[in-house]
Amino acid sequence: MPHITCDSVSKAFRGRDILRDVDLVVEEGDSIGVAGPNGSGKSVLFKLLVGFTRPDHGTVTIDPSLMGPGRRYPEAFGVMINRPGYLGHLSASDNLRELASIRRVADEARVVEVLETVGLDPTSQTKAKNFSLGMKQKLGIAQAILERPRVLVLDEPFNALDSSSSERVTTMLQDFHRDGGTLLMTSHRSEDLDALTTRRLRIDDTRLLED
Numbered sequence: 306m307p308h309i310t311c312d313s314v315s316k317a318f319r320g321r322d323i324l325r326d327v328d329l330v331v332e333e334g335d336s337i338g339v340a341g342p343n344g345s346g347k348s349v350l351f352k353l354l355v356g357f358t359r360p361d362h363g364t365v366t367i368d369p370s371l372m373g374p375g376r377r378y379p380e381a382f383g384v385m386i387n388r389p390g391y392l393g394h395l396s397a398s399d400n401l402r403e404l405a406s407i408r409r410v411a412d413e414a415r416v417v418e419v420l421e422t423v424g425l426d427p428t429s430q431t432k433a434k435n436f437s438l439g440m441k442q443k444l445g446i447a448q449a450i451l452e453r454p455r456v457l458v459l460d461e462p463f464n465a466l467d468s469s470s471s472e473r474v475t476t477m478l479q480d481f482h483r484d485g486g487t488l489l490m491t492s493h494r495s496e497d498l499d500a501l502t503t504r505r506l507r508i509d510d511t512r513l514l515e516d
């Protein structure tokens with residue numbers, strides 16, 4: 306079965322339609338880029354696709370083999386939607402250790418590896434609340450990839466990244482896709498979507514369209 310199936314999904318906030326009658330099938334190995342102006346509903350779409358938000362109408366079905374037993378959210382997904390979430394009083398490495406301690410999938414070597422992948426210093430004791438925007442973004446990406454997810458859902462992963470960091474993340478995402486991973490991402494920069502995705506979607510006035 307497909308990884309994710311969206312069937313006639315609609316979502317409104319305070320009586321205002323954000324998405325209407327969205328149909329989407331995400332197959333294993335897809336790389337999908339979603340474009341659309343500010344406020345068009347890209348983040349809302351991603352929240353619906355990963356189960357963070359429930360549709361008003363229609364259904365979102367996630368392959369149960371990606372969920373994990375007794376889980377509300379798919380544990381095979383690595384997700385960063387809107388801004389990165391983290392514990393401000395901890396360093397980058399301690400944030401990842403904290404996350405790793407929940408499911409015990411990632412070990413210390415993996416924590417160091419993902420920090421190096423995104424370009425954060427594994428030995429730094431700087432608290433995340435004092436990070437620059439770009440460093441917070443890298444921490445968010447590191448958290449998303451920590452447990453080697455099969456599906457990555459990244460909302461504007463290149464926000465605030467300098468050019469060498471963007472290249473690093475692009476290479477990481479290309480490797481992820483080449484190894485069979487499924488990627489869903491948004492970006493305001495069409496060159497990012499061109500480099501990383503083979504299928505382009507666009508939200509236009511509540512409708513999800515193939516580009």
Ligand SMILES: Nc1ncnc2c1ncn2[C@@H]1O[C@H](COP(=O)(O)OP(=O)(O)OP(=O)(O)O)[C@@H](O)[C@H]1O
Binds near residue numbers: 341342349350
């Ligand atoms: N929980 C919520 N309550 C009320 N309105 C919401 C909520 N979440 C999103 N919205 C509204 O839904 C619309 C779409 O928001 P969304 O964050 O999906 O846009 P976006 O396409 O990701 O924008 P951007 O490119 O600026 O990131 C916005 O008008 C936003 O205010």
